Amino acid sequence: MKIRAIIIIFALLAFLTASIGGYYYYYSIKKSADQELSNDADAGIEEIANRLGLYLADLQKNAAALAGIKELRNALESDRPDTRRDANAVLDHFQHALEVDICYLIDRSGTTIASSNRETPESYIGKNFAFRPYFNLAMGGTPGIYPALGVFTGKRGVFYSHPVYVKGQAVPAGIVVIKASIDAVEKVMDKKFDGALIMADPKGVIFSSTRGDWLYHVLWKIPPDALSGIVSSRQFGKNPPAWTGMERLDEHHAVDPAGRRYVVHHALIRNLPGWELIYLRDMEMVSSRVPGMKFRHVGFVILIGCALIGFISVILYRNASNEIRKRRVIEEELQGINHRLHALINASPLPITIIDLDGKCLLWNPAAEQVFGWTAQEVLGKPLPIIPDDRREEFRKFQKMNFEGRAYKATETQRLRRDGALIDIALSTAPLRNAEGVITEAMGIFEDLTDRKKAEEERLKGHILESIGILAGGLAHDFNNLLTIIIGNIAVAKMTLRPGDKAYGRLDDAENVCGIAAELSQRLITFATGGDPVRKIAPFPGLLRDAVNIALKVSNIHVEFNLPDELSLVAIDEGQIKQVFVNLVINAREAMPHGGTLTIQGENLHVSSHDSFPMREGDYVKISIRDTGAGIPAESLSKIFDPYYSTKDTYSQKGLGLGLAVCYSIIRKHDGLITAESQVGKGTTFSIYLTAVRNG
Secondary structure, three states: OHHHHHHHHHHHHHHHHHHHHHHHHHHHHHHHHHHHHHHHHHHHHHHHHHHHHHHHHHHHHHHHHHHOOHHHHHHHHOOOHHHHHHHHHHHHHHHHHHOOOEEEEEEOOOEEEEEOOOOOOOOOOOOEOOOOHHHHHHHOOOOEEEEEEOOOOOOEEEEEEEEEOOOOOOOOOEEEEEEEEOHHHHHHOOOOOOEEEEEEOOOOEEEEEOOHHHOOOEOOOOOHHHHHHHHHHOEOEOOOOOEOOOEEEEOOEEEOOOOOEEEEEEEEOOOOOOOEEEEEEEHHHHHOOOOOOOOOOOHHHHHHHHHHHHHHHHHHHHHHHHHHHHHHHHHHHHHHHHHHHHHHHHHOOOOEEEEEOOOEEEEEOHHHHHHHOOOHHHHOOOEOOOOOHHHHHHHHHHHHHHHOOOOEEEEEEEEEOOOOOEEEEEEEEEEEEOOOOOEEEEEEEEEEOHHHHHHHHHHHHHHHHHHHHHHHHHHHHHHHHHHHHHHHHHHHHHHOOOOOOHHHHHHHHHHHHHHHHHHHHHHHHHHHHOOOOOOEEEOOHHHHHHHHHHHOOOOOEEEEEEOOOOOOEEEEOHHHHHHHHHHHHHHHHHHOOOOEEEEEEEEEEEEOOOOOOOOOOEEEEEEEEEOOOOOOOHHHHOOOOOOOOOOOOOOOOOOOOOHHHHHHHHHHHOOOEEEEEEEOOOEEEEEEEEEEEOOO
């Protein structure tokens, strides 16, 4: 009996051991499966949210392009039948080309004056949308993306608004709107889910959902005053949205009125601030996907088997548990490293790319989008578009070195922007290896050297001109002394002759030439010393208008002033600064011998320590003088402030001569900066930066 009892007790213990071991094994599998499903759900809605963001961004760009078309500006400036007809034709073209619902133009009062649906019973012509948030947002100068229910059509759609500016006005003259169907958005969301997928606004109003009965409901209960705000915008109809009955249990779990529980997943929608995708994952449906484990007892033999299984299960569970813990720790560490690397790459101010063995782009960070102009969607999976034709052999050489295991740092070269401009960069690369140590990819980090080189050139130019100025000042001083003696002798000689004598006339000519030489000497002294400015606080507009009147007394050049009333005051030597403006306007006149437009613009500017300007941090006034002349070739642009450098091939009369060197010297003495930008065939812009004085 004792032996039998012991055997039974051991059998029961074995069974109990097997059951406990089986339970823990089942529990670990179930927990792992739950975590995997949760990760898949997070990744799934994140992908959908990114696709929605890209789709919204594309149509926003189309709205911006539509806002820049002159026919729409003309319609806002004049209500003539021909301007309205042209605007309607443009809206019709965009509506058909983009395959959207409606394109329409609204004036600053909120009234629709042109629309692609003008011939339909639901025409927007004459309808006022001033109450719509997308109208007020765009009239404030900010483009908007506004998912809403159509007020007159009763159809859901996404409204893309963009301000339309008329030349010479800082406030929008109206806005243009593209209404796109919700079908494209719902097509992106068309995927099988264990629960409900919801697109909701910042207040929780459901705009799109895989559950059609929840449309225009609020997902979570909100206060009555928030409901009245929703109704006033008429974004989702005239009636207050009903509540779905969903209640939160905690941050990641919720329950519906029937007691059914859900896991809550969120993903923010890019380019639609505050809007998010919410995935309510049905816990019962998820549980049905995790296989259950059942144990049955069939007689005494099974009990013995359970003892063996229990013993083996405990051993295996302990080993598996240890292995799982180790792997989990490693996975968590790797996941943390990946997240940190991803955040570092996205936050990096330097463009970063990764290419594979075939040269196709695998990574293109936000800084690369900003510096080079191409979006990640346009570049990923394709050869890098930034390689200039004359640098392709160099690129192949660098690529070969990388995949042979060699890296290089801060190599100066050039790369191409989307607008076709070449930029100087410092390129550092390194090979990337997989888990087996095989090189499969190469990373490139780019540093834009454009601003740094401009600053270095500006500092070098200042040193060179300072050295030349010292030499020129000494020569001019000695030259002035010689001229004084010559002019004195000429005057004495003229006193011994009669005005009618032939020699008297020649001495008179010589005296005039000496006067011109004296003026040249004075300009050299001004270039050398800057004239030691005597500063006083003064505004710009009067000086600019006087300079234009002096330089363009008789001219067929049209002048446009854009000088805001809030332009800051400056402490300047009015005579010297006026000389600078006169020289620049004369240069512009010579650049446009057959007429053109001269634009003079002013603005307030703050320079921080992070900017590349070779100036101290602080507030400045920037004056830009832009002509529409022939322009200056790139090879000449960097030399125009050099003394006696001439661009006679560009300017029709005297060239730039010493005038710009004097301008540079005067502005430098005022602790300011003068720069030039030019495009051949389009014109030249000179920009002057002078320290601002606080008003009052």
